[in-house]
Structures are given as C-alpha cells and as structure tokens.
Amino acid sequence: MRAAWRVADVRAAEKALMATLPPGTLMARAAAGLARRCAITLRSRGRLYGSRVLLLVGTGDNGGDALYAGATLAGQGVAVSAWLTDARRAHVGGLQTFLAAGGRVVTEWPSEVDLVVDGMLGIGATGALRGAALDAATRLAGTTAPVIAVDVPSGVAVDTGDLPGPAVRADVTVTFGVLKPALVVGPAAPLAGQVELVDLGLTMTAAPAVRLAEQADIEKWWPHPDSESDKYSRGVVGLATGSASYPGAALLSTAGALAGPTGMVRYAGSAHSIVATLHPSVVVAPRVSDAGRVQAWVCGSGLSTDQRAREELRAVLAAPLPAVLDADAITMLVDGTHANELRARTAPTVLTPHDGEFKRLAGSAPGEDRVGSALTLAAWTRSVVLLKGDRTIVASPDGESWVNPTGTPSLATAGSGDVLGGLLGSLLAAGLTPVRAAVAAAYLHGLAGRAAAESGSVTSADIATALRTVVPR
Numbered sequence: 001m002r003a004a005w006r007v008a009d010v011r012a013a014e015k016a017l018m019a020t021l022p023p024g025t026l027m028a029r030a031a032a033g034l035a036r037r038c039a040i041t042l043r044s045r046g047r048l049y050g051s052r053v054l055l056l057v058g059t060g061d062n063g064g065d066a067l068y069a070g071a072t073l074a075g076q077g078v079a080v081s082a083w084l085t086d087a088r089r090a091h092v093g094g095l096q097t098f099l100a101a102g103g104r105v106v107t108e109w110p111s112e113v114d115l116v117v118d119g120m121l122g123i124g125a126t127g128a129l130r131g132a133a134l135d136a137a138t139r140l141a142g143t144t145a146p147v148i149a150v151d152v153p154s155g156v157a158v159d160t161g162d163l164p165g166p167a168v169r170a171d172v173t174v175t176f177g178v179l180k181p182a183l184v185v186g187p188a189a190p191l192a193g194q195v196e197l198v199d200l201g202l203t204m205t206a207a208p209a210v211r212l213a214e215q216a217d218i219e220k221w222w223p224h225p226d227s228e229s230d231k232y233s234r235g236v237v238g239l240a241t242g243s244a245s246y247p248g249a250a251l252l253s254t255a256g257a258l259a260g261p262t263g264m265v266r267y268a269g270s271a272h273s274i275v276a277t278l279h280p281s282v283v284v285a286p287r288v289s290d291a292g293r294v295q296a297w298v299c300g301s302g303l304s305t306d307q308r309a310r311e312e313l314r315a316v317l318a319a320p321l322p323a324v325l326d327a328d329a330i331t332m333l334v335d336g337t338h339a340n341e342l343r344a345r346t347a348p349t350v351l352t353p354h355d356g357e358f359k360r361l362a363g364s365a366p367g368e369d370r371v372g373s374a375l376t377l378a379a380w381t382r383s384v385v386l387l388k389g390d391r392t393i394v395a396s397p398d399g400e401s402w403v404n405p406t407g408t409p410s411l412a413t414a415g416s417g418d419v420l421g422g423l424l425g426s427l428l429a430a431g432l433t434p435v436r437a438a439v440a441a442a443y444l445h446g447l448a449g450r451a452a453a454e455s456g457s458v459t460s461a462d463i464a465t466a467l468r469t470v471v472p473r
C-alpha cells in the first residue's frame, strides 16, 4: 500500500524531524533529489554539460529547493537561469548559493531551454495562482520543453486535488517525504506526470488522507482455492441485473462476476434465458426470491426502475448479505423510498455511483474535494462508496479512503461499470471486506482496461475478457 498525506500532517512530520537535524538538512535532501532527477532528464535528452535549464522560482521554500538544485546543476556545467516571481522575496540562502555556483537571475525567459523547473508553489499554496505565478503558468502551457515540478505542480489544491485555476502541467514531479493528495486524486493528479518520491526520513503518525493499493495488496487479498475448496466454499455471487430492455447489462455483470474468485455465479432476472445460453456455468432464475443461496448480491445495472425492479431491490436490501448497489438501484434510492431499508441493513452495502448518480443521491456533485465528498456520502448512507472516475475513489463510513491508480480512459465505455459491479460482487461473496473488494475490483478493472487497449479499441466485453488475464493466479 502507498498513501498520501495532507499538508498539515506533512508539516507536522517535517517539524518533528527538523528538530532533530542541523538546520537546512531537509531542504538539502530535497534539493539533492531534485537535482538528480533534473540531471537524469537532461542526460536522456542528450547531455548534461552545456544544457539549458530555466527555474521558475516562487517566494517560499519551494523556490528554495529549486535554487539549491539549480546551484548543483550549475556546478555540473549546466547553464541555469532563474526567473523569480518576486525578486524581493526569493529564498535568501538558495539565491546566494545559486549565484555563487554560477547561476543567473533573468527577467526574460530564455528563448530556448532543455528543461523547466517549476519551483513556484509547493505545499504553502493557497487558492488559485495569483500575480506573476499565474502569468508564468499560463505562458508555460505554450512551451514545449519538459517540465519538472518541485513537490507539486504549481496551481493545484494540494489537499484535495482540485484545480482552482490554471496550473502547471509537469512531465515529472519530484515530491518530498510523502505523496500529497493532489498527486494522486482529482483533476490535479494527471498534471503531476510521473511522480518521483525523494525520501526525507519523515515518520508519519497521522492517518493518511488517501491510500493507494499496489499489486502486492491485491495478490494478498485475492482468495485462492485449495484442496479443501468446493464451489460453495469459494462463495456464490448473485446478480440482480439486466432486464428485457437491457439484457447486455446482465451479460456484462455476469462476465465480470465470472472473472472473480467465487465458485458459482447465480443470475436472477428477466434476462435469464440469454444469460444461461451464453454463460452455461451460471445458474439462473427469474427473480431474486427464486435464486437460491448466495453470499453477496449485485443489484442495479440495467435493471430499470419499474415496479418489478423495485421489488428486486427490496429483496436484495432485505437479505442479510453484502450487496453492491449500482446504476438503476442507485436511481431507485434517490427518491427516498428505500431509505429506511438501506439504513436498516446490518450487512455491508457498496454503492458504485458515477458523478451523475452521486449528484442525484447526495444532492450535489462531488465538487472540489472528491475524497471528502465520497467520505461524507459513505458516512451518511453507512455504505462503502465507490465513486467512479479516472481515479476511482473508495470511501468507507468509518473514514478510510482509497484512490485507484490503475484507471485508464479506455474504461470509459458503455457497460464497463457493469463488468466492475460483477467482479466486485464476486469479491464480496468470496469473503473480502467491502473496502478491499471495492479497491481490488477497481484496481483489476483498470488493469483489464489497459490490457484490452493493447489489442485496439475497447468494448466492455473486451474488459471482461481481459479481466481473466489480469486477476491474480
């Protein structure tokens, strides 16, 4: 597992560590890591000696990092220019060292550079970019040189990953100590480019703002059958999805579930004939009440919202079993008809809204703080919320949140969410906790989208097929 921490927690950890070290140690560590990464980029583009670097330097320690790194590069024969957002307020020690190493302060940007270092704003940023920093970020968008951001790209809301205004788009972000939310979540995350972490030796005692699963986590959580296993002990997942109007949703959620770890998939709904024909291993029934025993339900995708659909939702809500509520099931929750049934549940519920469904259910869009909004909805509904997006978020009612690092735009195709829901249900039925099931499903769904994209354009059926190749063996 990796994790990202909020600014206040980073500052507290830095303060505690700084108290044990000679002054300037942390900035020296940060600048050394930054200079190393700049040198690697310059070498990869040709040569280090004689190459040209432009530093964009703000008024705080972020600018200090850039200036110290610039001094190191100047000492290696790089022509380093520093453009200061406010010449009177640049980091004093950094500027002295930079000038002594042969760096130049410029008021005009050089016409050609091999690398731009964004040292305008770090974790001290408040609100949208202002003044000279705003002008510089706007101008930078029109240049072609690679950009390395110091700690975070300037212009992002560090704690939420929101973009309050224009921001720097970096090819690489060299971040210090720990990840920050803006590097992994929200519309800011793609602006960070490739994120490289420089170890400062921080000890984090606060809970992370958001966690990220890694392959090793998914492999550890994934249940494997053993010699004692049978189809029932591996878990049975039930699918109350699809309808005569939307048989595709039934097929896709089934395909997603079949890629999961359970020993059996049951389908209950009006698309049962086609499901039985195309997926012969699935045991089918027309209604939830006829389905037989399962260990978790998936309800909603393509179910429609008619009287029959409401009865099926009611049956799923009443079952003392983990349940995934997706798509039409979420729509049916919006008017409050099922609010008491949802609240009365003792088994875990996972809601899987996209932004539109989230807005209808929560009353407002996820907004500038996607993780915070998902956590609020999770607490309010007492459900795990999987908020879909390019960086899908999983939030639990007890305040834990995760962001999925494997997303890919090829997942944004009709029916892709149905596949995700099926897999998620299978993981729940196999006994994973609802948070782990949601995190693992999003992670593998992303890997499947990537794998499918390698063979060309991607349909949700391709995602389901690819899921079988990316699940742990």
Ligand SMILES: NC(=O)C1=CN([C@@H]2O[C@H](COP(=O)(O)OP(=O)(O)OC[C@H]3O[C@@H](n4cnc5c(N)ncnc54)[C@H](O)[C@@H]3O)[C@@H](O)[C@H]2O)[C@@H](O)CC1
Binding pocket: 011, 014, 015, 018, 026, 027, 028, 030, 031, 058, 059, 060, 061, 062, 063, 065, 120, 121, 122, 123, 124, 125, 126, 127, 128, 129, 130, 131, 133, 150, 151, 152, 176
């Ligand atoms: N605290 C530490 O121990 C360490 C900090 N380091 C660096 O220090 C950075 C934080 O430094 P600071 O706290 O000085 O903060 P920043 O360097 O992020 O700059 C804050 C200053 O920028 C200006 N500013 C804030 N918001 C603005 C906006 N929207 N538009 C224009 N100007 C704005 C304000 O004048 C403010 O004083 C980190 O991101 C990191 O790069 C590293 O050197 C590692 C050690």
Ligand SMILES: Nc1ncnc2c1ncn2[C@@H]1O[C@H](COP(=O)(O)OP(=O)(O)O)[C@@H](O)[C@H]1O
Binding pocket: 327, 354, 387, 388, 389, 390, 391, 392, 407, 408, 409, 410, 411, 412, 413, 414, 415, 416, 417, 418, 419, 420, 445
């Ligand atoms: N731009 C994007 N980049 C990456 N993944 C995306 C993007 N947009 C949507 N997704 C993912 O695609 C899936 C779409 O699911 P959903 O909205 O339920 O579609 P459908 O109802 O058609 O199945 C979700 O897993 C979501 O996280």
Ligand SMILES: [K+]
Binding pocket: 062, 118, 119, 120, 121, 122, 149, 150, 151, 152, 153, 154
């Ligand atoms: K920066």
